[in-house]
Amino acid sequence: MSSNSQHRRIKVAAAQLFRDKGYAATSMRDLAEAVALKPSSLYNHIASKEALLRDICFEHAHHFERGMAAINPADPPEVQIRQLLRLHIQIATQDVTSVMAFNDEWRHLNEPALSEFRSLRKTYEQRFLSILEAGIRSGAFRDMTPSLALYTLLSSVRWLYDWFRPGRQIEVEKVEAELIDLLMKGLLA
Amino acid sequence: MSSNSQHRRIKVAAAQLFRDKGYAATSMRDLAEAVALKPSSLYNHIASKEALLRDICFEHAHHFERGMAAINPADPPEVQIRQLLRLHIQIATQDVTSVMAFNDEWRHLNEPALSEFRSLRKTYEQRFLSILEAGIRSGAFRDMTPSLALYTLLSSVRWLYDWFRPGRQIEVEKVEAELIDLLMKGLLA
DNA sequence: CCTACCGATCGGTAGG
């Protein structure tokens, strides 16, 4: 059965196109050409254009969810934050193509997927925020507005997805070390 | 002559729609409705949908250009970087709507505007980068990959445009002070 | 500034 691997091929090509041109500007004809099929043939493998976006967005949402579940709440806040930053950098550098759909294109989801996605994201941010708050309370982090720190951290790794390409001048380990160092120095008391 | 103020009204409404729905997903009919005109009437004030995007993108590019021109190369690198961060935060918080076109939607520009925009951006980043390099050389900043520091700084203020709303719980001055503090602490030796 | 309309392109379906 080729159907399943075809589905994957189409999804990967879609993620790439959504990143390069944006969801709305990507046509099913573009996508068909990218996978060397006629437009109508796509529908043997996928339900709709939006279903593709849904797939990509929730795959990543769950990736972040698993990463969050793997951190130990008993660890000191600075260890937890370090681990979350590593998670973000690793997802951004490993799966360069589809992170941007996750970052920018989720707003093109239809209901009820849109609300569901927003809710997953909200929960994730809430957990991230409470670790920052704990760190500030404990004196490990400097006194600052927690939400400001949260959004700064989250968006400071955003450039990786359109900048980082594997095997370029700078390797993942170095990006990870330097970036985490810069941000943690900014946070720590 | 109402033409000029109408042009402004249309541009502001367009910037808002481009931010909320994205350029490609915004139709001229959406825009017409937002300014209470019939779609065809828009064309008495603007040349095309893309001309609106061009206007918005280059207005901001020149805003950043002027900000860069205003910094004094004789100042210590850390003073120059502080000033540039203030510029970014001020543009993001003052002109919330159209910064996102500048950030995300410029890729929908047609040639030759697309190349021209990329070139302006490249020049700006190059100047920013050389200040960081000077700071690392002088020992004011810690030793790090300059381009990594550049992109981290540039993208760490990106969240402001869709998060910050004037008169919300936290005021501009506080955002500015805390954000600059966090980032400079990350950079300084 | 509006009514009326254009050709092009969109996401998707029918039917084999």
Added chain:
DNA sequence: CCTACCGATCGGTAGG
């Protein structure tokens, strides 16, 4: 998986 095709919507123009 393809050919053929659908109604809807797109950016934009003609003409007043």
